[in-house]
Amino acid sequence: MTRYSRMNWRFIVACSFVFLAGTSVASAQGLGRSGPNKPTRPSGGGGNTTKKEKRDLTSGSGLMTVRQYELETSSSADEEDAEDPIVATLTGVVREYDASVKLGVRQSARITLGGKEFKPEDLGDISLKGMPMNVQWDTEKIGKTKKIKMLRTAQLSTFGIEGEVGELEEGGDSIDIRATPASGVLWPDEQDESKRRASGPAKVTEPKKKKLNCSSIPDVSRVLDGDGQPISVGDLLPDQKVQGTVAMINRSSAVIVELRVVTDEKKKPTREKPGQGGKTGPPTRKIQI
Numbered sequence: 173m174t175r176y177s178r179m180n181w182r183f184i185v186a187c188s189f190v191f192l193a194g195t196s197v198a199s200a201q202g203l204g205r206s207g208p209n210k211p212t213r214p215s216g217g218g219g220n221t222t223k224k225e226k227r228d229l230t231s232g233s234g235l236m237t238v239r240q241y242e243l244e245t246s247s248s249a250d251e252e253d254a255e256d257p258i259v260a261t262l263t264g265v266v267r268e269y270d271a272s273v274k275l276g277v278r279q280s281a282r283i284t285l286g287g288k289e290f291k292p293e294d295l296g297d298i299s300l301k302g303m304p305m306n307v308q309w310d311t312e313k314i315g316k317t318k319k320i321k322m323l324r325t326a327q328l329s330t331f332g333i334e335g336e337v338g339e340l341e342e343g344g345d346s347i348d349i350r351a352t353p354a355s356g357v358l359w360p361d362e363q364d365e366s367k368r369r370a371s372g373p374a375k376v377t378e379p380k381k382k383k384l385n386c387s388s389i390p391d392v393s394r395v396l397d398g399d400g401q402p403i404s405v406g407d408l409l410p411d412q413k414v415q416g417t418v419a420m421i422n423r424s425s426a427v428i429v430e431l432r433v434v435t436d437e438k439k440k441p442t443r444e445k446p447g448q449g450g451k452t453g454p455p456t457r458k459i460q461i
Contacts, residue, residue, distance in 0.1 A: 227269050229321070231310040234268035235329070238303045243296040256280045260292045262323055266307070275309050275323040285328040285419055286429035288392050298389070302422035304329045304360060330429050331360065334415035337408050338383060346387040347405055353379045354415065361423050385425045386418055393428035398435030408433070 240263045260277035283290045305328045312322050332354030339348040353359055358379050388395065388405045397403050405428075408414070416431035 227271060229269065229271060229273060232266070232269065232273075233306070233308040234266040236262075236264040236266045236273070236305055236307045238262065238264040238300045238305060239272070240264075241295060241300040243293065258320075258322075260296070262307075262326070264305075264307075273309070273321065275307070276312075276320045277323045281323050281326065283326045283328075285427070286330065286392050286394075286417070298427070299421060302420075304420065328419045328427075330417045331420050331426070332415075332417055333384065333426075334434075335381070335384075335413070337410055337412045337414060340406070340408065340410065342406075345389075345405055346385055347408060349384050349386055349414065350381060351384045352381045359423070360420055382424065384418075386428045386431070387425070388428050394430045395428065396430070396432045398433045400432070403433075 241260060243260045244258055256278050258276045259279050262275045262277055264273065265271065266273050277292045279292060281292050283292060283295065305326050307323060308325045309321050309323050311319050313319050333349065333351040334354050335349045335351035337347060338350050341347070356379065357363075359382070362379060387393075393405075395403050395405055395408070397407070413434040414431050415434055417429040418426035418431075419429055420426045
């Protein structure tokens with residue numbers, strides 16, 4: 173073998189080693205002629221395929237925050253001849269289901285507030301938006317195919333307060349009370365806020381005093397003086413201490429269920445007994461000599 177042939181052979185061997193080394197590195201890095209290898213997607217569409225569990229709302233019960241209560245202006249063809257027609261629609265969010273529910277309200281539905289039962293038509297003049305109420309419903313079939321969730325019972329939730337009488341509306345049926353919750357519990361909206369912030373530093377721990385506009389409804393609201401005698405809202409005086417039970421409508425307004433004037437026994441006036449205090453005995457006569 174000539175000197176030239178040996179050099180050519182060595183060159184070929186060296187190039188082969190370089191090529192093999194490059195191929196190994198490319199394989200280790202996932203490179204090919206068409207560039208980096210693309211990651212393969214898992215079968216079934218990939219990504220997060222978890223679906224939110226759908227709750228069964230055909231029937232149920234829970235605490236609803238009312239969004240709208242609207243009287244029906246006309247009945248459907250299937251309801252025109254019904255002995256127990258649908259007279260209103262109630263819409264709100266049920267806390268236990270964390271879902272919005274729309275309910276038909278038949279004339280026979282039982283709705284109570286402060287121990288008094290209302291007819292569904294009677295609530296048309298009361299603003300119920302934001303008011304919490306315990307509801308119970310099920311589903312009825314109307315006609316051949318239509319299904320409607322129907323309210324069976326509703327009880328408006330009550331809340332204990334205490335405070336002082338503020339502004340009075342002359343000739344009106346409402347008053348402002350500088351109120352705090354009774355027994356030191358949180359206001360309903362503060363309770364919701366506290367639950368939302370349970371894991372954060374801004375958790376609400378003490379109730380705040382607020383101005384609460386309280387309305388009186390005939391045959392429902394009871395207002396009593398310090399002796400327990402019935403009075404009207406207009407008989408209350410500014411700065412009088414009161415305590416009682418209301419149905420919260422929203423953060424700043426409520427319906428009076430019962431409100432009683434709190435009398436301070438130390439300041440309660442007492443009648444003087446004969447022979448005590450001041451001049452006593454029969455009047456004296458001047459005798460002229």
